[in-house]
Structures are given as C-alpha cells and as structure tokens.
Amino acid sequence: MVRYILERLVYMLITLLLIATMTFFLMKLLPGTPLSAADKLSEEQQAIVLEKYGLNDPLPVQYFNYITGLFQGDLGLSFQFDNREVTTILLERMGPSMTLGAQSLILGTIIGVLLGLMAAIYHNGVVDYGSTFIAVIGKSIPSFVFAGILQFYLGVQWGLFPVALWEGWEYTILPTIALAIFPIAIAARYMRTEMLEVLGSDFITTARAKGVNKFGVVFKHGLRNALIPIITIIGPLAVSLMTGTLVIENIFSVPGIGEQFVKSINTNDYPIIMGTTLFFSFLFILIILIIDLLYGLIDPRIRLTEGD
Amino acid sequence: MDNLLEVNNLHVSFDTYGGEVKAVRGVDFSVKKGETLAIVGESGSGKSVTTKALMGLIPSPPGRIKEGEILFEGKDLTKMKDKELSKIRGKDIAMIFQDPMTSLNPTMKVGNQIMEGLIKHQKKSRSDAKKRALELLELVGIANAEERLKQYPHQFSGGMRQRVVIAIALACNPKLLLADEPTTALDVTIQAQILEVMKDIQKEMESGIVFITHDLGVVANVADRVAVMYAGKIVEIGKVDDIFYNPKHPYTWGLLGSMPSLDSNDDELYAIPGSPPDLMHPPKGDAFAPRSDFAMKIDFEQEPPMFKVSDDHYAATWLLHENAPAVQPPKSVQTRMKGTTQESAGGDGV
Numbered sequence: 001m002v003r004y005i006l007e008r009l010v011y012m013l014i015t016l017l018l019i020a021t022m023t024f025f026l027m028k029l030l031p032g033t034p035l036s037a038a039d040k041l042s043e044e045q046q047a048i049v050l051e052k053y054g055l056n057d058p059l060p061v062q063y064f065n066y067i068t069g070l071f072q073g074d075l076g077l078s079f080q081f082d083n084r085e086v087t088t089i090l091l092e093r094m095g096p097s098m099t100l101g102a103q104s105l106i107l108g109t110i111i112g113v114l115l116g117l118m119a120a121i122y123h124n125g126v127v128d129y130g131s132t133f134i135a136v137i138g139k140s141i142p143s144f145v146f147a148g149i150l151q152f153y154l155g156v157q158w159g160l161f162p163v164a165l166w167e168g169w170e171y172t173i174l175p176t177i178a179l180a181i182f183p184i185a186i187a188a189r190y191m192r193t194e195m196l197e198v199l200g201s202d203f204i205t206t207a208r209a210k211g212v213n214k215f216g217v218v219f220k221h222g223l224r225n226a227l228i229p230i231i232t233i234i235g236p237l238a239v240s241l242m243t244g245t246l247v248i249e250n251i252f253s254v255p256g257i258g259e260q261f262v263k264s265i266n267t268n269d270y271p272i273i274m275g276t277t278l279f280f281s282f283l284f285i286l287i288i289l290i291i292d293l294l295y296g297l298i299d300p301r302i303r304l305t306e307g308d
Numbered sequence: 309m310d311n312l313l314e315v316n317n318l319h320v321s322f323d324t325y326g327g328e329v330k331a332v333r334g335v336d337f338s339v340k341k342g343e344t345l346a347i348v349g350e351s352g353s354g355k356s357v358t359t360k361a362l363m364g365l366i367p368s369p370p371g372r373i374k375e376g377e378i379l380f381e382g383k384d385l386t387k388m389k390d391k392e393l394s395k396i397r398g399k400d401i402a403m404i405f406q407d408p409m410t411s412l413n414p415t416m417k418v419g420n421q422i423m424e425g426l427i428k429h430q431k432k433s434r435s436d437a438k439k440r441a442l443e444l445l446e447l448v449g450i451a452n453a454e455e456r457l458k459q460y461p462h463q464f465s466g467g468m469r470q471r472v473v474i475a476i477a478l479a480c481n482p483k484l485l486l487a488d489e490p491t492t493a494l495d496v497t498i499q500a501q502i503l504e505v506m507k508d509i510q511k512e513m514e515s516g517i518v519f520i521t522h523d524l525g526v527v528a529n530v531a532d533r534v535a536v537m538y539a540g541k542i543v544e545i546g547k548v549d550d551i552f553y554n555p556k557h558p559y560t561w562g563l564l565g566s567m568p569s570l571d572s573n574d575d576e577l578y579a580i581p582g583s584p585p586d587l588m589h590p591p592k593g594d595a596f597a598p599r600s601d602f603a604m605k606i607d608f609e610q611e612p613p614m615f616k617v618s619d620d621h622y623a624a625t626w627l628l629h630e631n632a633p634a635v636q637p638p639k640s641v642q643t644r645m646k647g648t649t650q651e652s653a654g655g656d657g658v
Contacts (some may be wrong), residue, residue, distance in 0.1 A: 213394050221413050224415045
C-alpha cells in the first residue's frame with residue numbers, strides 16, 4: 001500500500017513536470033506582452049522591464065530558468081503586483097476559494113446523496129418526483145441566478161446573512177449555498193439511479209430473505225455498493241468547486257483564486273498563470289489519487305493486496 | 309400430521325405496460341415437517357414466482373398476490389405486513405437462491421453476511437453469532453472457517469459461494485427451506501455434495517423443503533413428493549414414485565421423455581414441441597393442449613379439474629375422465645415406467 005502511494009507520487013511529479021512544460025510554451029503563444037501600459041513607456045523603459053524579468057532571454061533559457069526555480073520551490077514574482085511572490089498571492093487567494101469549495105462540496109454531497117436515497121426508497125412516489133424536480137432545477141439553472149435570488153431574499157429582504165464581502169464565517173454561507181446547488185443535483189441523480197439498480201440485484205433479495213427490513217437493506221447493503229459512481233463524479237466536481245468560480249466570486253465579492261486567474265490571463269502575468277495552473281493540476285492529481293484509494297476502501301474487489 | 313405449509317388457490321400477477329401477466333394461476337400444495345416437495349417445470353412455468361410469493365419477496369409494483377392464501381403454521385402470510393413478515397423471513401422460512409455469483413453482497417465480509425440473520429432474529433451477541441457462523445461453515449463443508457469468515461465473496465469459488473448461501477439460509481434453523489434451483493449453477497460433483505448437505509440438515513432439523521428444479525435427476529434423488537408445474541398451474545402432483553413410474557399428465561410424459569437415458573439407442577433426444585403459452589393471454593382449456601399429442605376436443609374448450617389417481621396422486625388432464633379413451637404414454641416413457649429391472653430389455657425395443 002505504502003509502496004503504491006509512493007509510486008503514484010512519483011508519477012504525479014512527472015505529470016506535473018509535463019503540465020508545467022506544456023503550459024509554459026502555450027502561454028508564450030498568447031498574444032500581447034506582460035506590459036500593461038506599453039504605450040506609455042518608452043522603448044528604453046520597456047527594455048529595462050523585460051530585462052529585469054528575463055523576458056529577453058531565448059525561450060529555452062527562460063524555460064530552463066523557470067523549471068530550476070520550480071524545483072527550488074520558487075514560482076517567481078508577479079508582473080502585475082510589483083515584487084510580490086506568486087506563492088504568497090496564491091496562498092492568499094486560495095484560502096477563500098478552497099473554503100467555499102470544500103463547504104459546498106460537503107453540503108452538496110450529503111444533501112444530494114440523501115435526496116437520491118429517499119428518491120430510490122420511495123421510488124415513483126411524491127418524494128421521488130420532488131427530488132427529481134430539485135435535481136433538474138439544480139442542473140439546468142445557472143448558479144449565478146441562484147446567487148441573485150439568495151442575495152435578494154436571504155440577504156436583503158430577510159436580512160439573515162451578509163449579502164457579500166469576506167469578513168468572517170457568516171460571509172461564506174450564501175456563496176456556499178449557491179455553489180452547493182449543482183453538486184446536490186448531480187449527487188441526487190446519480191444516487192437515485194445507482195441505488196435503484198443495486199436494489200434490484202440478487203444480493204438485496206438475499207438480504208430481504210434474511211429478514212432485513214427496507215431501510216436496513218438500503219443503508220447496510222445498498223449504499224456501499226452504490227457509492228462507486230458517486231465517488232467517481234465527485235472528484236472532478238471537487239476540483240472545479242475548490243479552484244473557485246469567477247462568477248460566484250464576483251457576485252459575492254469574494255477575493256478568490258478564480259477571479260485572480262482570469263485577471264492574470266488577461267494581463268499576460270506569466271508567473272501567476274503558471275503558478276495557478278500548476279496548483280490546479282496538483283490538486284486534481286491529488287484528488288484522483290485520493291479517489292483511487294477510496295475505491296479500494298469501499299469495494300474490496302478493487303482493493304490492493306500487499307505485495308501486488 | 310399437520311401441514312407446515314399450505315398454499316391454497318394462489319394467484320400471482322405482474323402488471324406490465326402490455327397488460328396483466330398471470331404468472332401463477334391458482335396453485336395448491338402443502339408441505340409437511342421433514343418432507344421435501346420438488347416443484348418441476350420448464351422455465352417460465354411459475355416455479356420461482358411461487359416461492360418468492362411464499363417469502364413475500366415479489367417486487368411490488370409490478371407484482372402482486374391477486375388471490376389465495378399461504379398458510380404457514382396456520383397463519384396467512386399474504387395478510388401480513390412487511391414488518392411482521394421480516395420477523396419470519398430468515399428465521400422460520402429461509403431461502404436458498406439460484407445464482408451464487410450474484411446472491412452475496414460483494415462489499416460485505418462473508419462472516420457478517422452469515423451473522424446478520426443470527427444477530428437480528430436470535431438476538432445473539434457478535435461473539436455468539438460468530439461461533440454459530442463457524443459451525444455453519446463447517447456444516448456446509450468449508451475448511452479454514454475461521455479464516456474464511458473474514459473474506460469477501462470474490463475470494464470464494466462458485467461452489468464455495470453456494471455453500472455460503474446455504475449456510476446463510478440455515479443460520480436460524482428454519483422450519484421451512486425454500487430452495488430455488490440451489491444446484492443449477494454448480495458442476496455435478498459439487499451438486500451431489502450440496503444435496504447431501506441439505507439432506508443431512510433436513511434429517512437433523514426436521515425442516516420442510518420446497519425444492520425447485522428442472523433437473524429430474526435431482527428430483528429422484530431428493531424429493532418425497534413432486535409437483536409438476538405448467539403455465540402457472542400444477543398439472544400433476546404425487547409421490548416421487550407416482551410421478552416417475554405412473555405419470556398421468558401428457559406434460560409429465562413429455563418431461564420424462566425428454567430426459568436422456570443411458571440405455572436408449574435413439575439417435576435423437578425427444579423434445580416437447582412448441583413453446584409455453586403467453587401468460588398475458590393464457591389459452592382457454594388445458595394450457596398444454598396445443599403442444600400435446602394426446603389433446604382432445606374438450607382440452608381446447610374447458611379446463612380440466614384435478615382428477616384423483618390415488619390418495620396422494622392427482623393430475624389435471626381430461627384423459628383421466630371416465631369418458632376419455634384409454635391412452636398409453638409414449639414408448640420411451642413406458643420403458644422408464646417399467647423400472648430398472650426391465651430397462652435394459654426395453655432399450656432395444658425403442
């Protein structure tokens with residue numbers, strides 16, 4: 001097991017290196033220069049700035065310098081914010097995004113799974129139709145519409161929660177709910193379908209024949225067998241939620257990474273683009289590893305045996 | 309002796325988009341303590357549906373018990389709520405399922421699957437339940453029981469899994485055991501072992517067994533009585549010797565005739581022509597008539613009642629009516645009926 005994880009970590013490093021290389025060269029193909037006000041600077045001044053950031057070096061040299069820096073944990077300095085380390089900016093911006101992402105993922109998955117389970121237990125009944133309705137709504141209406149509705153009713157009309165900004169935990173409530181709608185819809189739909197299929201299998205009949213009641217069958221025998229597909233979709237969902245969404249962060253004025261990422265692309269802030277991309281990739285690969293380990297935990301047939 | 313199980317006029321239907329499928333259309337039988345009743349018939353004759361109905365395990369919707377009663381120790385199971393039924397299931401009535409590959413929960417340790425019923429019904433502590441589970445695994449012939457309890461179903465072979473399925477069914481010493489083709493998925497050597505295990509247990513616990521199969525060889529081995537089902541009805545029921553050596557219904561003849569025999573010199577194996585009727589629109593009269601060589605005019609018009617052959621042998625065919633012409637079963641069946649002593653002699657004649 002330990003060997004397996006170590007092996008996976010090595011592969012992870014190789015993957016990250018490849019991603020860094022590809023992003024580096026693709027980014028250089030972006031139109032425009034990192035100089036935000038190029039027209040206001042004299043040619044001489046421009047040359048000095050480009051020289052300072054090493055942008056005049058040949059591309060292979062720039063690449064080599066970047067990768068060496070990377071191995072020393074140095075992501076470089078931001079072009080946009082003078083002399084600020086990319087690492088510092090990322091850490092600062094990641095906090096709010098990851099908080100919102102993690103909260104909405106946990107909330108969304110729990111509610112979604114429960115909704116799906118209820119729908120499967122009361123198959124073709126009112127609960128089932130209700131849960132399907134919620135799932136369809138959650139999947140088809142974009143989150144910024146919910147954000148607006150939540151802000152208006154819960155924030156402005158009833159004054160329950162702060163409408164926007166980022167000044168404490170209560171400020172996370174509305175954006176968390178707005179972000180959670182999508183995972184709720186996805187989890188509910190998958191859970192319902194998967195549970196219905198599992199409930200139709202022979203071993204459920206065996207369990208019923210043992211005298212296990214309706215709920216026991218669902219929770220003791222069904223749930224674990226129905227979880228695998230849910231886990232599979234939750235991985236990518238977790239990444240997209242935790243890497244922040246531009247729209248939600250803008251609506252709620254959250255100083256998150258999503259907004260920062262878009263801004264840095266528009267201004268050709270190479271080090272930030274690189275840093276963010278690498279961080280997102282790292283998160284993604286890490287979550288895939290966690291999911292693979294979770295599979296084994298849930299289903300003994302996928303479990304790795306010692307020495308394999 | 310009182311009947312352990314008595315099924316009276318049981319009707320089970322499934323409501324589908326195409327209409328009502330009448331899978332079981334009025335079945336009567338009974339099982340005594342320590343007795344084995346085999347139910348035979350081809351696929352789709354309603355054998356499995358009948359046993360599932362006994363357990364209250366017909367998925368509903370679309371299935372429902374339309375009519376009739378299932379008396380277990382005098383209590384009608386069809387009138388019970390699911391909650392009451394689940395106290396009987398696994399404790400007094402247990403079921404052995406057909407397919408060992410899918411009948412066990414793949415994500416639960418085998419030990420826990422065996423212990424589950426014990427903990428629920430006998431309120432045993434985990435350690436007591438474990439002791440009993442070890443006993444059960446040894447009983448069904450699984451070596452290294454202690455080790456095996458901690459394993460998952462995928463670590464077992466098909467035959468071993470079927471033994472586990474049987475161990476689960478036997479856990480609470482059920483009074484009635486429903487075995488739905490328990491040996492069909494197994495190869496012949498394992499089949500014999502499993503049948504021995506079941507017989508031993510029956511002797512020890514005096515339980516009644518309803519044994520569903522389409523393997524007549526197995527029937528001869530295990531059954532005390534045999535019910536032959538066709539198109540959702542029992543067409544002939546009697547002691548095992550009655551069915552094998554004095555069958556009366558043309559369908560029973562057909563089944564016996566299509567069983568290969570070692571002495572037969574025939575190049576071709578007999579098969580019943582045609583296919584079973586559509587149970588959404590069951591035919592008028594005798595359901596087997598269109599496939600029978602012995603059908604009479606009345607068979608297409610009126611359903612035959614159960615005619616009494618002897619005290620415990622009944623058959624639903626107009627051939628037994630006093631006005632019917634005397635008909636002899638086909639030759640291949642006749643040779644079989646003459647028994648083992650003349651079987652070799654009959655071989656050349658056919």
